[in-house]
Amino acid sequence: MSIFSLTVIASLLISSIRSATPLVLAALGGIFSERSGVVNIALEGIMLIGAFTAVMISYSSGSAWLGVLAAMAAGVAIAWLHGVVSIKYRADQVVSGTAINILAVGLTEFLLAKFFGQAGQTPNVTPATLPTWLPLHGFTQQVTAFAWIAAVLVVLTHVVLFHTPLGLRIRAVGEHPRAADTVGINVFHMRYLGVLLSGALAGLGGAALSVGLLNSFTDNMTAGRGFIALAAVIFGKWSPFGALAASLLFGFADALQTQAQIIGLKVPSEFLLMSPYILTMLALAGVVGRSTPPAASGTPYEKGER
Amino acid sequence: MAKVLEMVGITKVFPGVIANEDVHFDVEQGEIHALLGENGAGKTTLMNVLYGLYAPDGGELRWQGKPVHIGNPNVAIRLGIGMVHQHFMLVPPMTVAENIVLGAEPSKGGLLDMAAAKKRVRELSEQFGLKVDPEAKIQNISVGMQQRVEILKALYRGAGLLILDEPTAVLTPQEVTELIAIMRRLVEEGRSVIFITHKLKEVLRIADRVTVIRRGRVIDTLYTKDATEDGLAEKMVGRKVSLRVEKDEARVGDVILRVRDLTAANNRHLPALRGCSLEVRRGEIYGLAGVDGNGQSELIEVLTGLRPATGGEAMMNGKSLLGLNPRAIFARGVGHIPEDRQRRGLVLNFTVGENLILGSHHRQPFSVRGLLQGGAIDRRAEDMIQRYDIRTPGTKTLARSLSGGNQQKVIAAREMERDPDLLIAAQPTRGLDVGAIEFLHRRLVEARDRGKAVLLISLELDEILSLSDRIGVIYEGRVVAEVPGHEATEEQLGLWMSGGSTGRRGEAQG
Numbered sequence: 001m002s003i004f005s006l007t008v009i010a011s012l013l014i015s016s017i018r019s020a021t022p023l024v025l026a027a028l029g030g031i032f033s034e035r036s037g038v039v040n041i042a043l044e045g046i047m048l049i050g051a052f053t054a055v056m057i058s059y060s061s062g063s064a065w066l067g068v069l070a071a072m073a074a075g076v077a078i079a080w081l082h083g084v085v086s087i088k089y090r091a092d093q094v095v096s097g098t099a100i101n102i103l104a105v106g107l108t109e110f111l112l113a114k115f116f117g118q119a120g121q122t123p124n125v126t127p128a129t130l131p132t133w134l135p136l137h138g139f140t141q142q143v144t145a146f147a148w149i150a151a152v153l154v155v156l157t158h159v160v161l162f163h164t165p166l167g168l169r170i171r172a173v174g175e176h177p178r179a180a181d182t183v184g185i186n187v188f189h190m191r192y193l194g195v196l197l198s199g200a201l202a203g204l205g206g207a208a209l210s211v212g213l214l215n216s217f218t219d220n221m222t223a224g225r226g227f228i229a230l231a232a233v234i235f236g237k238w239s240p241f242g243a244l245a246a247s248l249l250f251g252f253a254d255a256l257q258t259q260a261q262i263i264g265l266k267v268p269s270e271f272l273l274m275s276p277y278i279l280t281m282l283a284l285a286g287v288v289g290r291s292t293p294p295a296a297s298g299t300p301y302e303k304g305e306r
Numbered sequence: 307m308a309k310v311l312e313m314v315g316i317t318k319v320f321p322g323v324i325a326n327e328d329v330h331f332d333v334e335q336g337e338i339h340a341l342l343g344e345n346g347a348g349k350t351t352l353m354n355v356l357y358g359l360y361a362p363d364g365g366e367l368r369w370q371g372k373p374v375h376i377g378n379p380n381v382a383i384r385l386g387i388g389m390v391h392q393h394f395m396l397v398p399p400m401t402v403a404e405n406i407v408l409g410a411e412p413s414k415g416g417l418l419d420m421a422a423a424k425k426r427v428r429e430l431s432e433q434f435g436l437k438v439d440p441e442a443k444i445q446n447i448s449v450g451m452q453q454r455v456e457i458l459k460a461l462y463r464g465a466g467l468l469i470l471d472e473p474t475a476v477l478t479p480q481e482v483t484e485l486i487a488i489m490r491r492l493v494e495e496g497r498s499v500i501f502i503t504h505k506l507k508e509v510l511r512i513a514d515r516v517t518v519i520r521r522g523r524v525i526d527t528l529y530t531k532d533a534t535e536d537g538l539a540e541k542m543v544g545r546k547v548s549l550r551v552e553k554d555e556a557r558v559g560d561v562i563l564r565v566r567d568l569t570a571a572n573n574r575h576l577p578a579l580r581g582c583s584l585e586v587r588r589g590e591i592y593g594l595a596g597v598d599g600n601g602q603s604e605l606i607e608v609l610t611g612l613r614p615a616t617g618g619e620a621m622m623n624g625k626s627l628l629g630l631n632p633r634a635i636f637a638r639g640v641g642h643i644p645e646d647r648q649r650r651g652l653v654l655n656f657t658v659g660e661n662l663i664l665g666s667h668h669r670q671p672f673s674v675r676g677l678l679q680g681g682a683i684d685r686r687a688e689d690m691i692q693r694y695d696i697r698t699p700g701t702k703t704l705a706r707s708l709s710g711g712n713q714q715k716v717i718a719a720r721e722m723e724r725d726p727d728l729l730i731a732a733q734p735t736r737g738l739d740v741g742a743i744e745f746l747h748r749r750l751v752e753a754r755d756r757g758k759a760v761l762l763i764s765l766e767l768d769e770i771l772s773l774s775d776r777i778g779v780i781y782e783g784r785v786v787a788e789v790p791g792h793e794a795t796e797e798q799l800g801l802w803m804s805g806g807s808t809g810r811r812g813e814a815q816g
Contacts, residue, residue, distance in 0.1 A: 159417075163418050164413070164417055164418055165411035165413050168404060168407075168411060169408070171400070172400070175399060175400070176395070176396070176397045176398070178395060179395035179397050179405075180408065180409070182379060182389075182395045183383075183395075183408050184409050185408070292399075295398070295399075
């Protein structure tokens with residue numbers, strides 16, 4: 001089969017979008033958090049917990065969308081934990097995020113065994129779908145409803161961040177919290193908002209993976225996607241459209257890798273798997289355009305400190 | 307004239323310190339009122355009480371005759387009090403307009419109305435002659451321009467009373483002149499300005515009235531037309547101070563430092579030194595004047611081994627300094643009081659004692675067989691603290707917690723103690739009060755009288771003029787003029803500094 005055949009291109013494209021969707025959602029979360037000045041490497045753990053919660057609640061309620069909402073709520077709860085530790089108690093944000101990532105792996109494994117009485121994988125649940133009367137139904141079925149949600153959220157995030165007073169304040173707090181403080185902006189509120197939004201979005205990203213793509217939950221199924229989302233944030237220069245493009249690129253690399261055999265690509269799949277990370281490192285090193293994080297990202301804010 | 311603000315009997319106590327004691331201070335409508343005092347005298351505390359950042363322990367605030375309680379900055383802003391902090395509160399990657407409206411954004415249908423914001427910024431900018439481009443990013447505009455953005459920020463919020471905290475500290479002489487024009491414009495429009503400073507000349511030049519504050523108490527409030535520089539200095543410091551540096555004729559010896567056609571790039575890889583040449587001799591203070599950013603920093607860094615030269619030579623006692631690391635250069639007898647005392651001069655989280663022996667820490671008696679000797683370090687530090695009059699609770703105090711003047715004394719003590727042949731003093735008195743300046747100036751003159759060479763780099767023309775035996779002017783990376791200290795005038799130096807016709811050029815180039 002030729003790599004240039006239309007069906008191959010179409011299937012590559014769809015496969016790229018499918019892989020990219022959870023990444024975009026989590027990356028949007030990362031953008032909100034980092035723009036407000038809190039590094040959130042807990043994206044990985046939050047995604048994992050979101051993925052599990054979505055399956056658990058859709059399994060018990062029979063409604064996939066209820067599961068999705070629950071995933072977002074669970075994401076918010078975990079993010080709140082990260083917020084309290086890193087905003088209120090000003091702990092190291094990377095350490096807090098790492099702790100949450102470790103917690104998430106253990107917690108989901110434990111709950112999986114406890115709740116479903118089996119280890120490793122949950123039974124399948126009904127996927128979250130959109131009504132059939134909507135246009136582009138066939139395409140939607142293939143890329144999942146989450147692709148549309150992600151697309152809408154990218155635009156929405158862009159508008160909120162760059163065209164509303166709230167977005168201006170979030171960005172100001174992430175760049176120069178004291179300046180924001182002196183004009184009466186509550187730095188802590190803004191940061192909690194950023195972190196909680198990141199929890200909701202990463203939770204949604206996790207749901208997109210479990211009830212969106214695979215219809216079940218497997219132990220540690222995020223397998224580093226939260227970190228790739230973080231890379232997409234950096235690669236996309238902390239902008240929603242940039243993160244979308246980066247996620248699509250990473251999704252494409254993933255699609256190539258899974259379909260390499262079908263297309264007859266003679267590159268070892270390990271190299272393709274590596275490509276997102278190599279791209280990220282190149283981005284960080286400034287080879288692919290310089291990328292400057294929000295200046296105060298990662299630095300806890302203390303009132304009255306000189 | 308109507309009083310806009312009255313502070314009546316304000317007292318503010320911090321644990322162990324009375325920062326303000328029964329302070330009476332008032333501002334009339336349409337006046338520039340200077341608040342003069344040394345660092346740590348309580349000026350900023352008083353203004354923080356006014357701005358709602360501190361709650362006073364006693365006294366009363368009256369705004370336009372009525373008693374008010376200002377519990378937080380938002381209340382102050384609502385009353386019409388605006389504050390321009392010494393360290394600007396601007397978000398570098400955002401535009402001027404975004405910074406100005408931040409926190410009080412105009413919006414339309416929930417969306418940010420940047421068109422309205424820009425329009426308002428332009429109107430205000432024109433009204434007060436500020437010439438600010440609302441679309442420029444803060445990180446791309448000059449410090450002087452940033453200060454105007456801060457002023458606009460206050461005006462945008464409807465400030466009738468503007469507090470400017472040490473506003474001239476970061477400005478070039480030209481920018482100071484522009485700032486004064488802006489302040490005049492503000493009071494012409496019926497607003498009032500509180501101008502916090504420790505610079506006497508500026509008080510006399512700018513303010514209508516001045517309140518002198520010392521150790522938390524008001525010493526006097528008077529009209530500047532009735533004030534003199536010496537009189538104000540005495541009130542501020544509490545004793546007679548000599549504003550003039552006492553020094554004898556220089557006994558100049560051999561050339562110690564010879565810099566010839568030196569070139570170097572700045573951090574953005576653009577040429578910063580473009581063939582700089584100068585000579586500093588034993589027993590003289592060579593003052594290098596110039597507007598900030600003309601290659602001074604790069605020259606200092608090349609001479610101290612912190613930046614590679616791209617060409618030319620720098621010889622110390624006949625041997626090249628180029629290519630050596632800072633420790634080797636130190637060993638050759640170069641002392642360095644750096645421009646930025648907090649970033650380059652001190653390790654802020656180290657103790658005073660540790661900072662005092664930095665650079666000699668690996669030598670006997672401070673280090674024996676690779677182990678630091680606490681006792682020896684302490685003894686040396688205590689001795690230096692006494693001789694250099696460093697006000698610190700002890701050798702174990704963190705450098706971070708000292709006042710700026712005392713931090714500078716720590717650096718000066720450390721560098722002078724090694725008795726270097728060449729002392730490079732960059733902005734040695736920036737941000738210091740009269741007392742500390744007097745002390746440091748005396749030390750520099752002493753070093754020179756002991757036959758050392760001093761290279762003084764300063765943005766303050768006053769300092770250059772009062773200390774230097776010879777003065778060079780650096781402009782665009784070259785020394786464009788040299789003149790004996792006693793022949794130099796402020797006007798002439800100012801002209802050279804701005805690239806005007808160069809007199810006596812080439813003397814240094816030989």
